[in-house]
Amino acid sequence: MFKILISFILFTILCACSSVQEVGVVYHDSFDFSAVQSYSLYDRNSVFTDIQSLLDSRRNTIEIAIEKAMAKKKFKYVEPEQADLIITYHMFNGNRSDYSKYNKAVHFCQHCLRATTWKTDNIYSTLTQGSLILDLVDPHKQRSVWRSIYSLDIDEKDNSAKRNNKIQQAVISMLAQYPTANAKSRTIN
Numbered sequence: 001m002f003k004i005l006i007s008f009i010l011f012t013i014l015c016a017c018s019s020v021q022e023v024g025v026v027y028h029d030s031f032d033f034s035a036v037q038s039y040s041l042y043d044r045n046s047v048f049t050d051i052q053s054l055l056d057s058r059r060n061t062i063e064i065a066i067e068k069a070m071a072k073k074k075f076k077y078v079e080p081e082q083a084d085l086i087i088t089y090h091m092f093n094g095n096r097s098d099y100s101k102y103n104k105a106v107h108f109c110q111h112c113l114r115a116t117t118w119k120t121d122n123i124y125s126t127l128t129q130g131s132l133i134l135d136l137v138d139p140h141k142q143r144s145v146w147r148s149i150y151s152l153d154i155d156e157k158d159n160s161a162k163r164n165n166k167i168q169q170a171v172i173s174m175l176a177q178y179p180t181a182n183a184k185s186r187t188i189n
Contacts, residue, residue, distance in 0.1 A: 027146035039082035065171035094129040107143040148174040
């Protein structure tokens with residue numbers, strides 16, 4: 001019995017390690033990420049949440065993962081009106097119209113990535129059905145200043161625990177790419 005348990009644990013670790021993917025981000029290099037001390041999420045009854053239809057359980061999983069990752073890195077959660085950054089998210093379901101509405105809501109311009117104010121040294125991940133998108137929005141300009149895309153590879157056979165784990169790992173990996181070049185003492189690993 002003990003050998004079976006050990007074998008199962010080793011198999012799980014091996015599978016987890018083999019499924020690690022490269023996480024790319026793009027961000028404005030003119031935004032002062034080192035000045036950020038607080039963050040928020042848009043309220044559930046905001047116009048932002050009307051952009052996409054997600055189950056509350058899925059929203060909860062994403063938001064809890066964001067809150068855990070940010071708390072671990074000592075960023076303080078505050079009300080949206082007082083936040084240095086607003087974290088938004090979108091799950092791409094293949095509907096380009098919904099994706100376009102989301103981009104308009106966070107003022108993200110795919111074509112602007114070639115502009116000199118966007119740092120794109122990392123590979124910018126390809127958007128595929130089932131991808132999770134995180135944006136960090138400057139609340140003063142109401143514009144995305146950072147974006148990461150991560151393919152969740154959720155299978156319809158996955159139970160809720162496995163889906164939640166995939167989302168949590170994605171959020172951790174994505175926020176680990178928080179810009180550190182000009183963020184001095186703030187790093188997210």
